[in-house]
Amino acid sequence: MESLKNQIAVVTGASSGIGRAIALSLALQGAELYLAARRKELLEAVAKEAQALGARAHACPVDLTKDEDIHVLGEKLQREFGRLHILLLCGGAIAHGTHEKASLADLDLMYRSNVRGHYALVQTMLPLLRKAPGQIVFINSSAGLRSPVGAGQFSATQHAFRSIADSLRDEINADGIRVLCIYPGRTATPRMERLFDKEGRAYKPELLLQPEDIAEMVTHSLRLPRTAEVTDISIRPMQKSY
Numbered sequence: 120m121e122s123l124k125n126q127i128a129v130v131t132g133a134s135s136g137i138g139r140a141i142a143l144s145l146a147l148q149g150a151e152l153y154l155a156a157r158r159k160e161l162l163e164a165v166a167k168e169a170q171a172l173g174a175r176a177h178a179c180p181v182d183l184t185k186d187e188d189i190h191v192l193g194e195k196l197q198r199e200f201g202r203l204h205i206l207l208l209c210g211g212a213i214a215h216g217t218h219e220k221a222s223l224a225d226l227d228l229m230y231r232s233n234v235r236g237h238y239a240l241v242q243t244m245l246p247l248l249r250k251a252p253g254q255i256v257f258i259n260s261s262a263g264l265r266s267p268v269g270a271g272q273f274s275a276t277q278h279a280f281r282s283i284a285d286s287l288r289d290e291i292n293a294d295g296i297r298v299l300c301i302y303p304g305r306t307a308t309p310r311m312e313r314l315f316d317k318e319g320r321a322y323k324p325e326l327l328l329q330p331e332d333i334a335e336m337v338t339h340s341l342r343l344p345r346t347a348e349v350t351d352i353s354i355r356p357m358q359k360s361y
């Protein structure tokens with residue numbers, strides 16, 4: 120297995136849930152972390168947790184809907200390292216509703232954060248990833264493979280996210296850059312707790328996938344020898360009936 124020690128990693132959605140768990144798993148492997156999301160205090164708390172695990176970690180407030188924030192992060196990485204080993208795309212928005220009732224404002228927000236923001240981040244970081252050469256991880260969703268009723272808008276953004284990953288892989292594999300897509304089912308995160316609340320159902324996180332399950336799988340895939348590339352992983356809670 121390859122070592123991730125001292126590898127530079129940018130993690131979006133690092134302030135919470137799956138992104139936070141992956142950041143901490145990378146910290147355990149000795150990677151140096153650039154933690155991106157909007158809530159600075161939460162990012163600083165995650166940075167402290169990562170530092171306690173022996174890693175270097177930096178809180179980088181970034182709103183994916185703001186081009187300027189993405190540009191500033193790109194400039195910082197260019198200035199400080201000139202290369203990037205891991206770009207992990209995990210943050211974003213979600214809203215529910217039937218197509219008849221869903222709001223266009225929600226669609227715009229999900230497009231801007233989930234698709235356009237991450238697209239802009241990939242474009243910004245590609246020259247740095249080429250230098251490493253690095254790896255890109257798209258944390259997608261089972262909704263990127265199916266189109267469940269009541270999540271049509273979100274599902275559309277996740278299908279776009281999948282399409283970008285697939286064409287990007289074919290574009291940059293020749294430069295030695297790997298592209299991994301993860302499609303998780305329901306995972307015990309603050310987002311999921313809010314969703315159960317909205318659905319009026321009792322929240323039993325112990326019956327769901329754990330963010331650490333996904334983090335473990337991602338870290339393992341990133342460490343595989345460069346003779347291999349894992350392209351797509353679907354992961355579901357073991358308990359299907361909940």
Ligand SMILES: NC(=O)c1ccc[n+]([C@@H]2O[C@H](COP(=O)([O-])OP(=O)(O)OC[C@H]3O[C@@H](n4cnc5c(N)ncnc54)[C@H](OP(=O)(O)O)[C@@H]3O)[C@@H](O)[C@H]2O)c1
Nearest residue numbers: 132134135136137156157158183210211260305306308310
């Ligand atoms: N939980 C699940 O069951 C599940 C299942 C499948 C896929 N996923 C995927 O996993 C990813 C993380 O979800 P989660 O469950 O861990 O949710 P979460 O705990 O709510 O975390 C969402 C993350 O996205 C960040 N974010 C949201 N809007 C942003 C913006 N405009 N700019 C920058 N960061 C933004 C949030 O940080 P700030 O609020 O601090 O900006 C937060 O760190 C999502 O992409 C989701 O589609 C989750």
